[in-house]
Structures are given as C-alpha cells and as structure tokens.
Amino acid sequence: MSGINIKTAGESHGQALVGIVEGIPSNLPLCPEDINKDLQRRQMGYGRGGRMAIETDKAEILTGLRWGKTLGGPIAVMIKNKDWANWEKGMSVSSEDEGAIAAVTRPRPGHADLAGAAKYNFKDIRNILERASARETTTRVALGAICKKFLSEFGVVIGSFVTSIGNVRSRELLSLSDSGILIELFNKAEDFKGDTVTVRTPSEYESEQMMCAVGLAAKDGDTLGGTFIVFATNIPVGLGSHTQWDRKLDGRLAQAIMSIQAVKGVEIGMGFHASTLNGSQVMDEIYYNRPKTGQFGFYRKTNNMGGIEGGMSNGMPIVLSAAMKPIPTLRKKPLKSVDLTSKEPIEAAYERSDVCAVPSCAVIGEAMAAAVLADAFLEKFGGDSIDETRANYHNYMNYLSEI
Amino acid sequence: MSGINIKTAGESHGQALVGIVEGIPSNLPLCPEDINKDLQRRQMGYGRGGRMAIETDKAEILTGLRWGKTLGGPIAVMIKNKDWANWEKGMSVSSEDEGAIAAVTRPRPGHADLAGAAKYNFKDIRNILERASARETTTRVALGAICKKFLSEFGVVIGSFVTSIGNVRSRELLSLSDSGILIELFNKAEDFKGDTVTVRTPSEYESEQMMCAVGLAAKDGDTLGGTFIVFATNIPVGLGSHTQWDRKLDGRLAQAIMSIQAVKGVEIGMGFHASTLNGSQVMDEIYYNRPKTGQFGFYRKTNNMGGIEGGMSNGMPIVLSAAMKPIPTLRKKPLKSVDLTSKEPIEAAYERSDVCAVPSCAVIGEAMAAAVLADAFLEKFGGDSIDETRANYHNYMNYLSEI
Amino acid sequence: MSGINIKTAGESHGQALVGIVEGIPSNLPLCPEDINKDLQRRQMGYGRGGRMAIETDKAEILTGLRWGKTLGGPIAVMIKNKDWANWEKGMSVSSEDEGAIAAVTRPRPGHADLAGAAKYNFKDIRNILERASARETTTRVALGAICKKFLSEFGVVIGSFVTSIGNVRSRELLSLSDSGILIELFNKAEDFKGDTVTVRTPSEYESEQMMCAVGLAAKDGDTLGGTFIVFATNIPVGLGSHTQWDRKLDGRLAQAIMSIQAVKGVEIGMGFHASTLNGSQVMDEIYYNRPKTGQFGFYRKTNNMGGIEGGMSNGMPIVLSAAMKPIPTLRKKPLKSVDLTSKEPIEAAYERSDVCAVPSCAVIGEAMAAAVLADAFLEKFGGDSIDETRANYHNYMNYLSEI
C-alpha cells in the first residue's frame, strides 16, 4: 500500500468531482494554478461541444496542502460542476427527488450504456452514463497535474501532441530520440495558433487540415477520433523492472493509457510499425560518452523502443502513442439501438457531445503517464520529503556517472 | 488481496522455473496435461531456435491440487530446466561457484541488459538477462493454462492466431463478431500443417509466405516480429467496470499483454484503425432477439469495439491485437554496443536465440488474457468452489435473459 | 483492484475532511442520515473535550448516489469543519498565508509529532499533527457507516460497547456466543442514560463507576484509556480464507482495528486469556441441529474463538476486543519533551483534547470492522447490484442448509 495512487469519484452532472492522490512526498510546492492550467488545457481543443463553455473547471485543493507545500498525506481535490443548478433534482442524492427527470432507456452503441445497465441492474441508463462519461477524466487531469509537479522537480517534462485526426495524419515524426525536439513539438502544439482552441498538433499546415476535417464532420453530424503522442523527458534509466510482469513499466503505462475513455490502442515507441521491420532495422544501438557527474554515459541515437527496454526506462525519452476512437454520440446520424424497456428498435439517445476530443485526450494521456511515472519514480528512489527523494535521486545519478 | 493473481520466478538457465497462481476456486478438475499442452504450443512455432529441442517443458504441479481437483489454495508449478546439468556451476546459487563462467559485459540493444545492469548495479549482464529472458513466459503459460481451465467451465474459449510476420500481413480479417469463426480461425492456425511447427496463421497460403519470410531472415542472420490476435468467446456482458480507471477491463488486458517480452503495441477491437474512421462507421449497433433462458438478448452484428465498451465486456467476443518487435539478438548482423567495463565500442553479445517468436508470443498472450479474465470473472461472480461460482454465474445469466 | 476499499483525506483544522469508498454494489438504499447517526455517536461520549460542541459533524454525499440509491461507483463524502473560519489562515493552502500562525515545535510524547517531523522533514509539527489527529477517524466512521448499511441488507448487525475505562473493568462478560445478548448489551450501552453522553458500557452501575473515574482524571488534568468490544452478528460461515496469510479474516480485522489512533492491542474472542488455559478448556465444541432452509446446521454453545477459526468466519458472531491507551495530551501534567529547534528540554505542547475517548474509539472500531467484513463479504459473494449479491448469498445459504 505504498507508492502513488490515484482515485477519482463523481458523476458528469453531479454536484462535484472529487479525487485523491496519495503518496506525494512532503514539502513539494504546489498551488491550484498548477492544476488549473491543465484543466484548462483539457477543456480547450477544436471540436469540443458547448459544454466546455459552461464548465470552466477550477480545482479546489481541500486537503494535503498547507501554505503552498504538500504535507505528505493524501491530497483531495474537488471540482464543482458549474451547471449543478440545472441538475440539482435530476442528479440529487435524495430519494425525495426520485423521478425528477425522465429515465434514459436508449443505450448508445460505443458507450458503457448497455453493458453497464446490465451489469449494475439499472433501468435508467443515466445511472451508468454519468460516471462513464469522459467528464471523469477532469479529475484524472487534476491529480495527474500534481504528479507532474512532483516529477518536474527532477527535470521531467511530460507533454503531448496530436498526430492524426480522422484520416489526416502528421507526416512522419522523426527524431523522437531528442528531448529538445519533443519539447519543441509540444510547445508548437500548445501555442501555435495564438489562441487556445487548436487541435494541438505541431505543424500549422496539418493543424489547418485537421480543423477542416473536424469542421466537415461537424457539418455532417458525425465525429472523429485520432491519435496522439505522450512523452516524458529526463526519465532516468531504471524505472520499472524486468523481474515480474506487473512491475514492467510498459505494461503499467499501457494500462493507464488504455483506461482512458475511447482509447482503443496503445504503442510504446515504434509500436506496431516495429513488427513489420527486421531486427537489424529497429534496435537502438548503444553509444557512450564520458558523462559529467550526475549523468548516464550510455546513450542512443535512435529511440524506436520509446525509452523502454525489458520493461525498464533506458534513459531515452519515454514515447507513447494512443488511438482514440471517434466519439460515438452522433448528432445527425443516430445509431441503431434497442429500447431497454420496450425492446423495440430505436435510435440511440443523443447527449450533448463533442465532435472531436483528441486534443483533450492527449492531455489526459499526460496525466495518466505522470501518475505511473511518479509511482515508479518513488518506488525506485523512496523518500518522504522532496529533499529526501532528491538526495536519493542524486545518489543514483552520481553512481550512474561512475559505472 | 482477493481475486486471482499470478507470480512467476526463475532464471532462463536456472535449476527450475516456479510459479504460483492464487484464487482458483476449489473442485476444479485439473491435470498436468492441461498445462503441458500449452507449454508445448508455446515451444512450437516456425522460427524458434535450437533451444526448443533441449527444453521439452513439463510442468509439475507441486501444491494446490489433490486427486485431480483444486483445493482452493495457491497452486505452485515447477518446470525444471532440462539443460541444468550444463549450467549447474554457471548459474549456481552457491558463492563457491562465483566466477565459474565468464561475465557478459556487452549489452544487447533492445534487451533489458543495459537498463537492468545500471538499475541493479551489476557488472555481469547475465544477472539481468537470465530473468529478463522470454523463457520466463513459460511459467506465465503454465499459470495461464490453469486460468483457462477455470474459464472453460463457463464455455469460455481463449485462442490466438498470427496476423502478420514482418511485412507479410493477413488479408483483412472479417467477422470478428462471430465466435464460431474466431474458433475456426484458431483451429486452422493450430492444425493447419499436419505437424506442429507452423507460424500459427489460419490461411495456408499466407502461412507459406510467412515461413518463407522467416527463412529469408534466418539466412540473413536477421530476425522478424509480427502481430497476433488473442480472443475470448462466451465472456458474459459486464466483466470489468467503468467506475474507476484501474477496474476497466481494457486497461487490465492492455497491461497484461504489453508486459509480455517484446510486445510494443496493444489494440482492442479495431484499435488504431478506428481512429481513422468516422463515428458513424465504427460503432457496433445494438439489436435484440428474445433470448432463451440464460442468454443475453441484446447483440451486435459487428464487433469493432472488440467486445469492450466503457471498460466492460459487452457480450461480444473479446478481441485483442498485439505487436511483437523483432527479436533483437542478431546472429549475423551484430548491433553496435559498448562494453560495460572497458567502455569501448563493441558488437553486442549473441546469445542463442530465435529468428521469429510471434507464434509463441500469441500463446503467451492467451495466458495473460486468461489471467485477467479469470480475475474479472471471479470478481463479478465470487464463489469459493467451482459449484458456487457456477451457481452465481447462472443466477446472473438468468437475470440477463429477463431484463 | 476489486473489493471494497476506503481512503480518507483531510487535516484536523482544514477546510474539510474527504473520504472515498469504492466497490459498494448498486441499488443499495443510502441517505446522509445513515452516516450522520454514526458521526454523532462518534462525537458523543463522556470525557470528550470542548471541540465536540463546535463540530457537529454532518456528511455530505458528493458522488456515487442518486435518488437515494447507490450507483455502483465510488462514493465520496465530505465533512466540512465548522471551525474553519478560525483556521482559514493558519491552515490555508495558499503560500501567501505562510507563517500566519506560530509553528508548533514541542513534540508531544505518545503522538506522531516527533517521528512525523523527522520522517517528513518539518520544523512545524502542526504539519504532522493535523493529519495524525483522531479527527481523521470521522471520515472512517462515515465510510464505515456505508459499509454497515451494505451489510445490514444481509441481517448483519455491527455494534460495540466499552468494557473498561482505566482500571474500572466490566465484570466478566459471558455468553458472547449469543447474538441476541450481544445486541442487547449494545443497545444498553447506546441508550442507557436517557441522554447520549455516556461511557457506552452496558451496566448502569459500572457506567457510573467509569464516569467517576473520568471525572477524577479530568480534575487531575490526567487522561484515561480503556477497552471495548466490537462485534458482528449474522456473518455467514466462510468469510476470509485459510489459504494465504493475507486472506485471513483475523489478520485483516487486526490491521483495521490496530490502525485506529491510540489502539495498542487487539484480540479475537478470548484473546490473551486463551493463552492461559488448557486446550480442553477453550475450544468451541461443535453441535448440529437440522437447519431450516437458508441456515447452517452446525453451531457452538460457546464462542471463545470469537467467530473465527483458521482465518475464516465460523458462523458464530465475530467478537473483537481492543485496548486504547490513555490520550497523551495532558492538561495539567505536561510531559517532558525537547524543543525541535532549540533542542532545549521543555514541556510538551498542549492541544485542546479529551480526557477519555474510549466510547468514541469503539464506534470507530465498528467502522473499521464493517469495512473489512464488507470487503470479505463481497469477495465471497460477488455481485454488482445489491440484488445480485443477495441472490448469490441465498445460493450459498441454501447450499449450507443442505450439506
């Protein structure tokens, strides 16, 4: 029961979202702004629906922090739903409000609706969709931002950018072995347009193509998915372990990313493409430069393995890709479904939704990667205060420069 | 600390591999043959190296079983290394044998060698590679076979087949919504050639192409990776849960598959391809037929989601894809590396190895999927004896036919 | 990651206490009053300090509940601190308020103060004592009340009563084998005095003796500990398991109870007394009556084992005892300590505190026992909705009546 773990709670239209992250060392500087900037990044993105306007999410840190520094105990955050006034009866916890709004009985293909209603024995699908909604990821982003802040103390940068939307795909991304370039791509994806509503892809030309694709889908009442990269720089060699299946860093990252709503695929480094090449083409050969104190002398010129070999970080940037399916809630092209009660064929319910949420999903991917990496980091370095963890970290980095 | 969990132990050339699976209900019929047939399937496969001849693995069940039935407690299996006589000194546990064989100091790119030696502070890379070796998956297969046996009591079939080797790719696989077809493809992949050394792909024509590709790579001293599908039929709707990130079935499966040595990508259902299509093209629409007792009336005609929506099984077959990178140990084209001790550039060490292990990897994928699904199954249905679990299962199936 | 687990967050004088319980099946009726009545019971008790008047705790259920029934997802509760206005600067999360109140530098023996400050690298002990305070148990009681509500669906009653305060000890408690008598003692302890401020012991005479002892200690500026019993009736045979050390019900209960602030000893059934007797004197012999449907025919006339044999419930009431040390914060007799900063000998800090909190501690014990038992219950019976769990439970109970 050690390490960093995160738990979220809350329904999409409930009173508030709540989350707890445990295990962050003490004396880490932290402020709501550290969290809110990622909440905002999650909400932006070309293709998000109207709800984003309603919900300018702000996290309140309720516990675990005093005078701007962590206390070493669980940090609880709460994000109030701005729209709560409209849902107070419909999502009330009180039995007196039972029936205040009509039941949802038309399950939407591609959502948790049908499986959830069957599993949990509900006639009103709202009881499922409220928790299954990607709104839940707001809390993940909040908790992940705290994990990022912890990792940033060690120079770790976690970022993301969109690599495709629908069938518009970034041209080959090279040099994923270079932290500087990764960070530059990330910065471009973040800042490119001068305002914040972008598709979060590095190239201006492709960005426009992607926005165009989103616009067309919106016009058709259709939706689009896409792919994105999440990376982490400055991860020291040796996080995770080859010694047991559930200690491997790649597996833990894959779970974290695949657990995001609508993600259907995860890759480390070259991923599926590596399966098509010969062994002599994909390995990251090993080189050495006499290191400065606190550095690791061995390095690679390529990073096809995405920074992980044998279930451990190898000192190169961690690079993950993920595929998000298109959002299954279609405005104009309702999918065929069956009414839960009447068993009659019907059209699936339409809940207000986005056309494309890939730019947001990438931000959520950062949060999940941060949670896994922070856990693996603490597992290796131990420490209860940020100073102790740092001293242990430097112990190891100094040892690395001497092997 | 409930549910099913698996732990493996052992080095590639150690005395024995050991594994423990916990949580299997009592009174499940089980015999060594249930395990050994999967150990054999793992060892077969066109492209495996010479070691496979040495090691005809046989599992001994040491605990947890009596008179052919499980006792409800931990089941320990041991697989002795047939080659142990040649390694008794080199891999001895005794300090008296220190130095009996020369240290490995040339880290192989693509392996745990360098990261592991740095992390664990070893000068002799053998101390890492022995545990990091895919030999470890023998134990996973043994424990996974026990999980499969448990699931088979509920009509679950878990199978796999190879979908590409190198750049030879199966033509589009359709109808992954149909259990019968999945099982047929599996059977073809298993039996096709009349002998057991095949690439485990369903089509004879493609099988020959793939073997040809393996042959060419072998001649070049090169290696090949590939992709494979793992599926599970008859999984009831409602395993896993949408309620928390670490309860989602897709995430748990992704971790289990990505944790396999050399796997660099995992997909559920359509996976990455789904990210390129419109929402109206990929969703599995919902239909209904009045069910017989014990069946679920809602069904799909497609299975693009791979049997999982909202982190829960949806009653369709579970279908996963994974990408295996080519094996990084190259016989004729040694990769550039750096000697751990001298820091001089060298060629990477060559340990006897396979040219292509994709057919084996698919069998390992089955084992890992089985472990996750058995855990999720027991989580939903509870029960300490197979009869109790079965009664609870039927409770639920009968309830499903009445909603 | 299945089963029921509870997490708490929050500082004693922070803005709010927060807790999350995961894994409660859907469709369980629940209302704030189910929680608040236990929060009130925790706050009452002869010997509590002035703070209790300030804090009439009320739980808000923020998530996981709709229209009076659980949704199957995580349930988050928040208990606001009524006294927050007085602490807004002193316990602010904002770095702007740094230094708003003076640092606590005098560690109190018997508290987390010194060990916590050393471990977490704090100069201001408030950063430790705020989380280490027994105020945290408010959240445990809230979450435990939800677990109790779940168990009550199966006729389980969890109660407690005080068995000693200081050196005033209840005379021998007999017949702990009889659920009816346990519940009667519990009811007496709850209701005895006509008002709620009692020591929660069943006998009126002893109650007066105990209150007298508390009064004397208060006059002396001293404190008292004591012992209490927590019991659970109607627990079916077979919760927990003998098969692995961390699945044993007795161990899990012992952890839960020992983790309560100030508890220094835990017993199951006869506990330490059993160690003084002969084997022929302490075993609970086995009898049989042809059972009605849904009952277990085997029974005992004694319950020296406290309802647990071999790490499993045996069908008798679960009976635990625990020892609470006296509260270490002494008003008039300050303990010797050393200033953290000056290293000079000083008297320990006095934070407003109780004279005796044993009656409260017993209520907390109920909550922790409920959390463990609910987890073990769900582990055996599975189920995602209360109806499914109930059906599985009846499956088993009917099977029991037929063996």
Next chain:
Amino acid sequence: MSGINIKTAGESHGQALVGIVEGIPSNLPLCPEDINKDLQRRQMGYGRGGRMAIETDKAEILTGLRWGKTLGGPIAVMIKNKDWANWEKGMSVSSEDEGAIAAVTRPRPGHADLAGAAKYNFKDIRNILERASARETTTRVALGAICKKFLSEFGVVIGSFVTSIGNVRSRELLSLSDSGILIELFNKAEDFKGDTVTVRTPSEYESEQMMCAVGLAAKDGDTLGGTFIVFATNIPVGLGSHTQWDRKLDGRLAQAIMSIQAVKGVEIGMGFHASTLNGSQVMDEIYYNRPKTGQFGFYRKTNNMGGIEGGMSNGMPIVLSAAMKPIPTLRKKPLKSVDLTSKEPIEAAYERSDVCAVPSCAVIGEAMAAAVLADAFLEKFGGDSIDETRANYHNYMNYLSEI
C-alpha cells in the same frame, strides 16, 4: 505492486512447500544456511510432537540467487516433505489416486476444518486441514529469514522469546527500551539449556516451570498455549506512516502477526496494560543528546509504546506481544463434534500434534515482523541494489543527526 511481498503455497503432507518473496534488492549475500537456521529454530521447542523428528526441513533456493548474491528478482524456495513417500497416494495430484486414503469427516473444533469444508464445498476435511496446518508457516519462516538477512545489512536484529506458557508467566519484563537487554534476553532464550530443545524463555527458573507445565499437559493428553515477544532493534525513526490507515506500521504488523495460525491477540508495547493506566503514567518522554553523525539525537528512557507512535517507528525498538491459544488437537480428551456426513455427534479427529508450540510460534512471529519491516524499510529508502538502499539509508541517517 512494488515493495516486498511474500506468498506461500503447499500442503502439510504434499510433495513440497513452495514460497516466493519479491522485491529484495540485488547483491544481498544470501545462502541456504541463512534460511535453514531459522527452519531449525522453528522445529525445535519443548512440546513439539513426533513429526519434528521426521521433518528436518531444508530449504532449496530455486531462483533469484546466483553465486551467493540476490539478483533483484523473485526468490523461490522449496522445502521438500521428507515424509512424502508415505503420502504419495494420499496426497497425490493425480485423479487416479482418488480415494487412496479414507476421508476425514470429523471436524476438529478450533481448526479451519468445519468453516473450510463449508466454504470450499468439501466432504473430505483433509482438503482443508492440509493447507490450514501450521506446517505452512515453514515457508513463512524461510521467506522471513531472507527479509531478516536484508534488514541485518542495516544493523537490525529481530528476535523473540516466550513470556508465558499456560499459566506460567515470566515475571515483569523491564527495560524494553534497551536494545542491548532485548538482545541479551533473546540470546538467553536461544542458548540457555545447552541443547536446543527449550521453551525459549530467558530465565532458567521459569524455563523449568514452563517445561514442567508442558509435561503435565502432555501427561493429561491436553495442550497449552502461551505468549511471546517479538522485537526489532535499530529500526530508524519514520517507517510506516500516519497518513492513511493502511500505511500505519502498527496495523501492518498486527495483521502479519494475527495471521499466524492459533494467534488470537496482538499488542504493541504495553498493549492492554496501557489501557488501565493514566496518561501521565504511560507516555515515553522525550530526551535529547547531541548525536554522532548518522544517529538520531532524540531518545526515550522508556518504551511503553513499543517503538511506534502515530503509526510510525519512533527510533526505539519495536516490541510486539502475541497470544497463542492452546493447540486444539487433544490426544486424550477429544472434543465434541459432529460427523460431516452422518451428522451424528462424534469425537473430533486426532491428527498427530504438538502439546505446546509457543516457542515455534515466536520464531514465526519474527518472520512475519521481518517481512513487514523489510517492506516498510524499502518503501522509505527505495533502492534496487543493496548498495543503493544503503546509500539512501545513510542519506537519511545523516540528515537525522542534523535536525
């Protein structure tokens, strides 16, 4: 999934006992003798039955060790049952041997027999008693010895001694604040008699009284329980944490000890006795001496809290007490029971058993305490090799001497 965890497998008369410990850092020197000396200590003890002669347990280390040093991966041990030849059919894993020996149908009060048979649906109680037997603790002792070896690198000594057998109780044990005295008592308990069959209590006089009590019980065909102390010296301040109930060191130790077969009570430090005293009498006041480098300047003159405050180690020796009930298998005074099949009243089965196993139980207590403390140690200090953990440990100890 980090930290140290232990799993055992195996039946009392099965082919072998198997155990796995995960998470021990690399490069720890280890040899079978480190384990075997504790296996022998577990088997000795006045009052053990005839079986001890048959089974001179020897552990084979099958994995995780090479040339006398740990590899950082899982360490599997196997202890073969010497008596296996006599049980090969009766405990065979093969269904062909079904019925080779008669079923046990008479449940023994005080054992897992009845609860286990009901839970796991067995008619033959042997299917329960084989795993529930205290024989299982052999594996715990083996794995615990590895944890002890790890802790010994940091000067930690874990020992135990018996404090009562039946109603013969050691006179008041003073000065449990002094590591030197604890170790001296331990050494006396170990070595006292000149041969190894003792009751493992420090005083010669009391030792004779206790042996006399055991002899009388044996003559009567009765059994005796008792109490023992387990201690750990040189545990640095700050293991465990006050921040969450399941991170508290006292709770984790209590679970580990209470999970031992026949243990019914656990205390930390003064335990139940503390509940009878005033606050001013029990607290361990705080003193300070300018420390040498690497030491903690704050200390106590008493250790009533048993080295744990606020769920954390406080720098004093950890001192636990536990109560073992008398063994419930009575040779001459069979307990009343009911035949599982006929439902007729009968006498409980007699399996060859001990008269008193308290001296062994204390050794098992050491093993369980070692597992918990090693886990908490690694949680604080991290590190993958013993050198890295040691460097981090010294970081912290040096920091401690400067606060």
